[in-house]
Amino acid sequence: MRWTSFFSPTLRDAPADAEAPSHKLLVRGGFIRQLHSGHYTLLPLAFKVRKKIIQIVEQEMDMIGGQEMQMPTLQPSSIWKESGRWDSMGDIMFRLEDRHGGEAALGVTAEEIFATVANEISSYKQLPQMWYQIHTKFRDEPRPKSGLLRVREFTMKDAYSFDLDEEGLDTAFDLQHQAYLRIFSRLDLDVIPVEASSGNMGGSDSIEFMVQAPSGEDDVMLCSSCGYAANIEKAVSRLDDIADSDGPAEPEKFATPGIRTIAALEEAGHDGKRQIKTMVYVIDGQVTLALVRGDHFINEQKLADATQANHIRPARREETVEYLGAEPGSLGAVNVENIPIFADFALQNRSNMITGANENDFHLSGVDISRDITVTGWVDLREVQDGELCANCGSVLSKVSTIESGHIFKLGTKYAETFGAKVLDADGKATPVVMGSYGIGIERAMATIVETHHDDNGIVWPMSVAPFHVVITVIQMKDDKSVEVAENLYNELTDGGIEVLLDDRDARAGVKFADAELIGIPLRVTVGPKGIADGVVEIVDRQSGDMESVEINKVISNLKERMK
RNA sequence: CGGGCUGUGGCGCAGCUUGGUUAGCGCGUCGGUCUGGGGGACCGAAGGUCGGAGGUUCAAAUCCUCUCAGCCCGACCA
Secondary structure (H helix, E strand, O other): OEHHHOOOOOOOOOOOOOOOHHHHHHHHOOOEEEEEOOEEEEOHHHHHHHHHHHHHHHHHHHHOOOEEOOOOOEEEHHHHHHHOHHHHOHHHOOEEEOOOOOEEEEOOOOHHHHHHHHHHOOEHHHOOEEEEEEEEEEOOOOOOEOOOOEOOEEEEEEEEEEEOOHHHHHHHHHHHHHHHHHHHHHOOOOEEEEEOOOHHHOOOOEEEEEEEOOOOOEEEEEEOOOOOEEEOOOOOEEOOOOOOOOOOOOOEEEEOOOOOOHHHHHHOOOOHHHEEEEEEEEEOOEEEEEEEEOOOOEOHHHHHHHHOOOOEEEOOHHHHHHHHOOOOOOOOOOOOOOOOEEEEHHHOOOOOEEEEOOOOOEEEEEEOHHHHOOOOEEEOOEOOOOOOEEOOOOOEEEEEEEEEEEEEEEEEOHHHHHOOOEEEOOOOOEEEOEEEEEEEEHHHHHHHHHHHOEEOOEEOOOOOOOOOOEEEEEOOOOOHHHHHHHHHHHHHHHHOOOOEEEEOOOOOHHHHHHHHHHHOOOEEEEEOHHHHHOOEEEEEEOOOOOEEEEEHHHHHHHHHHHHO
């Protein structure tokens, strides 16, 4: 490709509203343009990178027995209603009606559709199956942001496995896990597999593949010693036991005028570790209490997971007053009936504690949780804090910001049962197939590579996904000899299967260098009169910046060596 | 959904407080001359419904009302 005929509108300045490095660089480099919030046009450079990422994903999926196919993106509501996700998906789903008034949605994910197709599998002899597609997904995100990192329309590789039993699922899950590690390694992304929440996907285990980056939106807890890694929505840590002194036979009410916070109670001499923090939520319309230790913080996703909630929100002040009789700051769960109460494990067996009395400006002391509070369920609600100790090995945990690059789920039989995907087993008995689902966002992977592969001058693509392998920079287009050498190299390299961008623009060297570095081509061949006088051209490595003078007839072998 | 900010040529911005000729500047673009190894210089040129609608006024980019869009923080996020 010749630069003079290539469409790559580079910009000197990044758009003012871009913040994330990948957003700025992809726009400046002429890879993408925004059409609308969360919707981007992929220009030729980005399209080339996307295609290479897709090829890598396809190769690795095919390697583990994946069969590529494609599902419709416009899907009838009926299929989503059957699984119950027409409601549970909420506002994330783009919904529309056809001319007959039929409800439909744009594909958010495709468990339902694949499970429907899996109806065609009728015998255990046809299992296992591993199917996947690489296709557009639509999600009406509350807040698209950071260029390609969070968008409303994107390409996703979603794979689905079908097995006869849990053991088969474990095998498929592990195959995908290994394939993911190979894919991200080939993309030169340092992924950390972490234990994750499954959200409204359902199912048991799920693992997310996270890449550490400041622009990331997900927090992960990492143990540097034993390798424990978990999304903060799932992470646990070691806690010291607390020995409570004996309390009174029943809770005692005491006045706490003006005290409305845990911190204020602490100042009044009541250690946060001895307090019960009472939070009021509305979960799918049901007012619910969540209790954690006074000095602890609740993680809402944990509460949502524990209650299998579709929709969860903090209660409004009026609701709190209506149901508990007091305002936030004086709340407690003692003597509360008819409202579900979920308590964090850290409160188990605790006694002689302090909590709100559900009467403004009063608290209770001497609360024995098992005696005085009707706990509906003991669950893990506490959000682990940076610096706490690993539950496995006792080393210090650190909280890091990450980008979610992939997520794999063990779904079990939920979708198969709903959609009647059953097979006859060896005994002739009908049994639902066991499913797994496995996703990777293609454009997010592209942006994540940029997040982790750039410097002050621009992007530094790994060879595996670079839009071109080599850029030939002609220093002076007026110098016939330079042009001749460059043209010959261009033809030979291209014939040799190397993807070359020939910078044949009549621009100054500085401009060409800057553009080549901005768009991040891994190798640059500089052809100029100085070198030609000595029979050489220069090869510059984008990553290291190292320059080597190479005899013209050895350029191809040199480049091929570097590309290995 | 709450809070904050921004819409002026392809990009980055000024002008708006205090209304007043042809709305400026830098970069980019086009033509030309010189130049030529890190975003060069000079000459010339094109390119703007000032986000949109309504209003106030002799007069609106500027004031008022409504509205649309985008960005950031939070909420939310399979």
